[in-house]
Amino acid sequence: MTPDEYVEAVLELVDRIPPGRVMSYGAVADALTERSGRASARLVGAIMARHGGGAPWHRVVNAAGALPPRLIAQARARWLAEGTPLRGTGVDMRAAAWWPEQGM
DNA sequence: TACATGACAAGGC
DNA sequence: CGCCTTGCCATGT
Numbered sequence: 191m192t193p194d195e196y197v198e199a200v201l202e203l204v205d206r207i208p209p210g211r212v213m214s215y216g217a218v219a220d221a222l223t224e225r226s227g228r229a230s231a232r233l234v235g236a237i238m239a240r241h242g243g244g245a246p247w248h249r250v251v252n253a254a255g256a257l258p259p260r261l262i263a264q265a266r267a268r269w270l271a272e273g274t275p276l277r278g279t280g281v282d283m284r285a286a287a288w289w290p291e292q293g294m
Numbered sequence: 295t296a297c298a299t300g301a302c303a304a305g306g307c
Numbered sequence: 308c309g310c311c312t313t314g315c316c317a318t319g320t
Binding site for chain 1 (some may be wrong): 300301302303304
């Protein structure tokens with residue numbers, strides 16, 4: 191799998207996350223590992239940083255349900271607009287976490 | 295080759 | 308909640 195295809199696989203998966211739900215970086219990495227063999231949360235983060243612009247990036251959060259300070263304002267607005275379950279400053283992972291098998 | 299850097303994660307305190 | 312240490316893996320010096 192070439193790097194470009196890998197990037198595409200990440201973005202494709204992110205695109206399938208339903209509104210109001212989220213996946214953690216680690217979950218994206220795990221789901222992709224079953225398909226492409228290699229992944230890591232850091233790698234997914236790096237890809238989102240470079241190529242996340244055209245995808246629903248606010249549906250990918252860290253394990254705590256949060257995002258870095260630079261993105262939190264935009265993300266909160268979109269979470270509210272989609273009715274994403276929130277808790278404190280971030281997403282309620284217990285209620286909002288999504289996995290490809292279940293939500294389709 | 296070696297080291298530093300990230301939209302990260304898990305475990306200890 | 309927080310902070311710190313390890314482990315992780317592609318990218319860039």
